Amino acid sequence: MSIPGAFLITPDQLSDERGAFYELRCDMLERAVGVPFQPQQINYSVSKRHTLRGIHSVSIPPGQAKLVTCVRGALRDIVVDLRIGSPAFGAHQVTELDAVSGRSVYVPEVWGTDSSRSPTTPVSATSSPSTYVPGTQIDINPLDPDLDLPWDCPQEPLISEKDAKASSLAEALASGTLPDLHDCRTSDAARTALVRAPSERQ
Numbered sequence: 001m002s003i004p005g006a007f008l009i010t011p012d013q014l015s016d017e018r019g020a021f022y023e024l025r026c027d028m029l030e031r032a033v034g035v036p037f038q039p040q041q042i043n044y045s046v047s048k049r050h051t052l053r054g055i056h057s058v059s060i061p062p063g064q065a066k067l068v069t070c071v072r073g074a075l076r077d078i079v080v081d082l083r084i085g086s087p088a089f090g091a092h093q094v095t096e097l098d099a100v101s102g103r104s105v106y107v108p109e110v111w112g113t114d115s116s117r118s119p120t121t122p123v124s125a126t127s128s129p130s131t132y133v134p135g136t137q138i139d140i141n142p143l144d145p146d147l148d149l150p151w152d153c154p155q156e157p158l159i160s161e162k163d164a165k166a167s168s169l170a171e172a173l174a175s176g177t178l179p180d181l182h183d184c185r186t187s188d189a190a191r192t193a194l195v196r197a198p199s200e201r202q
Contacts, residue, residue, distance in 0.1 A: 003093045004086070005108040006079050007033055009067075013102060022102050024067070033106055035188045037065065041127040047075075049119050050153050054163035055112035055140035057082050060179045062130035063109035063187045069125075073118030074098040077105050078149050080112040082138065082169075085181035090169060092149055109184055112140055138177055139166035146170060 001008055009029070011022035029037050045053060055078075058064040068077055077095045081088040097103055097115075107113045115123060139162065142149060147169055151157060172178050 001079065001093050001095070001105075003079050003081050003088050003091060003111075005033075006093065006111065007106040008095055009104045009106060011102045011104075020102075024104065029067070029106065033108075035065075035108075037067070037106075037128045039126050039128050041131040043125045043127065044071075044122060045125075046120055046122045047115065048158060049121075050155055051115075051121075051158040052142045052151060052153070052163070053114040054160065054166065055080055055114060055142050055147075055149075057112045057138040057140075058109070058130075058133070059136045059138060059177065060109065060183045060187050062133050062136060063184075064127050064130050065109050066107045066113065067104050067126040067128075068097070068107065068113060068115075068123065069102070069104040070097040070099050071122040071124055072099045073121040075115040075118065075121050075123060076152060077113060077115050078151070079105065079107055080140070080147065080149070080169075082112050082140070082172075082178050083181045083184050084173065084178050090147065092147065094150060109187055112138075114142065138172065139163060140172055141166040141168055144168040 009024065011024060013020045013022045026037050047053060075097050077097050078092050080092045081090065083089060095105055097105065142163060167175065
């Protein structure tokens with residue numbers, strides 16, 4: 001994707017008169033993204049049409065990469081780079097996800113993402129390498145005018161009180177809650193060192 005470290009994954013589908021089958025293998029995902037992906041938690045949300053679920057990330061440590069998949073219907077997923085010092089800091093990329101294509105978005109550690117759309121839209125988000133740790137979540141207001149994210153909602157979006165009161169990107173930057181690019185790279189390097197290729201194992 002245009003945001004470094006984020007990937008759009010389109011599966012090869014096997015289709016017949018019953019429908020379709022496809023898979024996503026962690027070993028292939030790890031080779032593509034360059035760091036281990038070890039699922040620890042799977043979150044499911046079911047959203048009404050025109051729902052915004054915010055821009056959510058996790059501090060380093062523990063860090064938490066996510067694989068976001070639309071299970072039914074369609075949604076608009078927006079990835080925002082929240083790493084201080086990144087050349088793409090504050091930049092975003094929009095992806096349309098739907099159940100028919102089976103496409104997923106891989107979001108690296110400490111980046112923001114979330115969605116909207118369809119009458120009811122179930123979404124699966126698989127997290128690695130940690131589970132939820134209270135007190136580590138970073139929330140950014142999805143309607144921050146400085147970010148000016150193109151949610152494309154034709155009416156007032158449904159949004160939680162927590163997300164409506166979340167910090168703007170500028171406020172989060174001033175408060176020191178956002179991670180540094182160096183910390184993110186150090187975390188990635190540490191995880192990569194834990195998984196060696198089979199030929200390297202003794």
